[in-house]
Amino acid sequence: MRAVWLQEFGGPEVLVPGEAPDPRPGPGQVVIEVAAIGIPFVETQVRSGVAPVPLPRLPIIPGNGVGGTIVEVGPDADPALQGRRVVTSLGGSGGYAERVAVDIGGLITVPPELDITDAVALLADGRTAMGLIRAAAPRPGEWVLVESAAGGLGSLLVQLLSNAGAQVVAVASSQRKLDLAAELGAKVTADYTRDGWGDRVREAVGEAGVRIVLDGVGGAIGRTAFELLAPRGRFVMFGAASGAPTHATVAEVFQRGIVLVTIGQFFDSPADIKAMAEAAIAEAAAGRLRPVIGQTFPLERAGDAHAAIEARTTLGKTLLIP
Numbered sequence: 001m002r003a004v005w006l007q008e009f010g011g012p013e014v015l016v017p018g019e020a021p022d023p024r025p026g027p028g029q030v031v032i033e034v035a036a037i038g039i040p041f042v043e044t045q046v047r048s049g050v051a052p053v054p055l056p057r058l059p060i061i062p063g064n065g066v067g068g069t070i071v072e073v074g075p076d077a078d079p080a081l082q083g084r085r086v087v088t089s090l091g092g093s094g095g096y097a098e099r100v101a102v103d104i105g106g107l108i109t110v111p112p113e114l115d116i117t118d119a120v121a122l123l124a125d126g127r128t129a130m131g132l133i134r135a136a137a138p139r140p141g142e143w144v145l146v147e148s149a150a151g152g153l154g155s156l157l158v159q160l161l162s163n164a165g166a167q168v169v170a171v172a173s174s175q176r177k178l179d180l181a182a183e184l185g186a187k188v189t190a191d192y193t194r195d196g197w198g199d200r201v202r203e204a205v206g207e208a209g210v211r212i213v214l215d216g217v218g219g220a221i222g223r224t225a226f227e228l229l230a231p232r233g234r235f236v237m238f239g240a241a242s243g244a245p246t247h248a249t250v251a252e253v254f255q256r257g258i259v260l261v262t263i264g265q266f267f268d269s270p271a272d273i274k275a276m277a278e279a280a281i282a283e284a285a286a287g288r289l290r291p292v293i294g295q296t297f298p299l300e301r302a303g304d305a306h307a308a309i310e311a312r313t314t315l316g317k318t319l320l321i322p
């Protein structure tokens, strides 16, 4: 089968199309004919060899989140699974491929209302968004600042927060991204590549500042957002797309009475992680959440997809199509 290999860490060009053996289902497994593969931002960091997560031993076929149709059922698995549309995580690798063999325990059935691509777009970003919102516990009327608000995760957070009655401040790097965030429900938008963006947000929300910050960017942007937080506000940290996590001292957190929430607090167990993905997919099936698939790339062009994500030109979710 066709697959994309990572043989060495480096720029997008190290993602090289090639061949891999056709997978066969072991006991309790199925083989999925892959229809779409999700690329979360962290996969670009892992590929470059500088990531906030442990790096894998190479070579690997990257890719953790896929969806498609079950084409082969393993020895002791239910034959009725044949033909079912599913999405699943793969334990970290193997996804940039035409077919994958996976344990049936991780399968999530795609509801008839959704395309497989929509369910793939929701798998990682949806479960993270649901776990994050539960941990951040926004209340109606609260001002909540969302960084990279037009990204895969950000575009879902803006919608879930608006649905919960919160008032969203969307911040991102271009007018096109801010327009998308406004369309998804943001009340206030600001371009954080422009000087003084923090002052403009404070003017819009009032001197007290925002009640919650959702920080997936870190660095100078995360720091400005930290300073916009009202006393006793919640600072939710779940990534460092800028390359560095937000810097603040424990003394600052103490003096301002800030509640720090980190991604390690989003989920209780592996079963809970799966349940959050199912909940996001159910929200979409009910028409209350819209995955934004901004762009797709053929599998062989995985490198181009990574380059676009790193260049910050993508909107919403980026998918590979085998």
Ligand SMILES: NC(=O)c1ccc[n+]([C@@H]2O[C@H](COP(=O)([O-])OP(=O)(O)OC[C@H]3O[C@@H](n4cnc5c(N)ncnc54)[C@H](OP(=O)(O)O)[C@@H]3O)[C@@H](O)[C@H]2O)c1
Binding pocket: 039, 040, 041, 042, 124, 125, 126, 128, 148, 149, 150, 151, 152, 153, 154, 171, 172, 173, 174, 177, 216, 217, 238, 239, 240, 241, 242, 243, 263, 309, 310, 311, 312, 314, 316, 317
């Ligand atoms: N997706 C998940 O399930 C998941 C899980 C855990 C953690 N996270 C974290 O959540 C954040 C968002 O993840 P995502 O997968 O949804 O990605 P994404 O938001 O679709 O893409 C990352 C965004 O970060 C912003 N950014 C800021 N500085 C950047 C820089 N120097 N280089 C590149 N991008 C920069 C860009 O938005 P602007 O152009 O608007 O600045 C870019 O679009 C990441 O930090 C990620 O590690 C995501």
